[in-house]
Amino acid sequence: MQETTHALNGWYVTGLCEGEACFYVGFALRKKLKVGIETRPSFSLSLNQKDLRLLQSVEAYFGCGGIRYSRSDRTYKYEVRSVRDLVRKIIPHFERYPLQGAKKEDFERFADICRKVHANLHLNREHLKQIIEIAYEMNRSGVRKHQKQDLLRVLGEEKG
Amino acid sequence: MQETTHALNGWYVTGLCEGEACFYVGFALRKKLKVGIETRPSFSLSLNQKDLRLLQSVEAYFGCGGIRYSRSDRTYKYEVRSVRDLVRKIIPHFERYPLQGAKKEDFERFADICRKVHANLHLNREHLKQIIEIAYEMNRSGVRKHQKQDLLRVLGEEKG
Numbered sequence: 001m002q003e004t005t006h007a008l009n010g011w012y013v014t015g016l017c018e019g020e021a022c023f024y025v026g027f028a029l030r031k032k033l034k035v036g037i038e039t040r041p042s043f044s045l046s047l048n049q050k051d052l053r054l055l056q057s058v059e060a061y062f063g064c065g066g067i068r069y070s071r072s073d074r075t076y077k078y079e080v081r082s083v084r085d086l087v088r089k090i091i092p093h094f095e096r097y098p099l100q101g102a103k104k105e106d107f108e109r110f111a112d113i114c115r116k117v118h119a120n121l122h123l124n125r126e127h128l129k130q131i132i133e134i135a136y137e138m139n140r141s142g143v144r145k146h147q148k149q150d151l152l153r154v155l156g157e158e159k160g
Numbered sequence: 161m162q163e164t165t166h167a168l169n170g171w172y173v174t175g176l177c178e179g180e181a182c183f184y185v186g187f188a189l190r191k192k193l194k195v196g197i198e199t200r201p202s203f204s205l206s207l208n209q210k211d212l213r214l215l216q217s218v219e220a221y222f223g224c225g226g227i228r229y230s231r232s233d234r235t236y237k238y239e240v241r242s243v244r245d246l247v248r249k250i251i252p253h254f255e256r257y258p259l260q261g262a263k264k265e266d267f268e269r270f271a272d273i274c275r276k277v278h279a280n281l282h283l284n285r286e287h288l289k290q291i292i293e294i295a296y297e298m299n300r301s302g303v304r305k306h307q308k309q310d311l312l313r314v315l316g317e318e319k320g
């Protein structure tokens with residue numbers, strides 16, 4: 001008999017995410033884009049491999065995103081990258097069941113950026129500059145591929 | 161104006177604990193005890209220092225235990241060691257709002273041991289042997305001060 005995932009309580013999901021989830025906005029250099037930089041928001045939740053079934057319940061709860069295995073640290077990562085899903089499913093969840101700790105600030109910046117991206121403001125140089133500034137206020141302990149100044153320099157160089 | 165902690169939702173607390181809490185049963189050699197070994201159950205939740213206020217809300221939610229700072233890893237740890245509080249406050253919480261992942265198994269072993277200790281069964285050699293066996297099935301990834309075989313040897317040596 002196959003075990004099925006069961007419905008999680010919304011507050012439980014937020015509590016789990018308070019400790020384990022990550023709201024992140026990455027940037028990639030893309031010469032084909034007019035502004036030269038791609039904006040890539042993502043929501044992810046990593047758990048030890050013994051909690052795969054729990055992660056599947058989280059995936060079922062949100063109804064979007066996917067799970068993949070990271071061999072290096074023996075974790076499964078649930079991740080949502082679709083801006084449409086972030087704006088329609090992930091963000092509304094955390095507005096209905098708000099984070100209670102320091103991660104709430106990251107979430108608010110993340111929601112702000114996702115909505116700007118959803119409205120295509122990231123394709124405008126001035127708005128993208130703002131988005132980069134907001135993103136670099138988030139997850140300050142993490143490691144980033146690009147320095148903020150390098151991204152801003154690319155924006156300055158590109159001609160509209 | 162002092163910020164006050166606010167009431168947390170029970171499911172939120174369980175979600176947070178799913179990722180961050182630890183149910184642990186330690187043992188210490190105590191020559192003064194007839195069985196030679198002290199049984200020390202504890203429930204703890206460690207968060208980064210920026211989440212002290214959240215930890216205070218957790219302390220207020222459970223109405224027991226205390227918080228201390230760990231300088232080495234810049235975290236605050238909320239901890240409950242009183243067996244009475246564990247049995248009357250912590251365990252009933254997780255029975256009302258159950259863990260949904262792999263940690264649930266640790267919790268069930270922990271609850272079993274706490275109730276045995278609360279009934280003073282840990283002062284009986286045969287029951288203590290059982291308690292040790294159960295405890296060493298928990299938190300298998302953690303580091304322990306005493307090997308299980310050493311504790312069982314102490315029990316074997318001690319005369320009633």
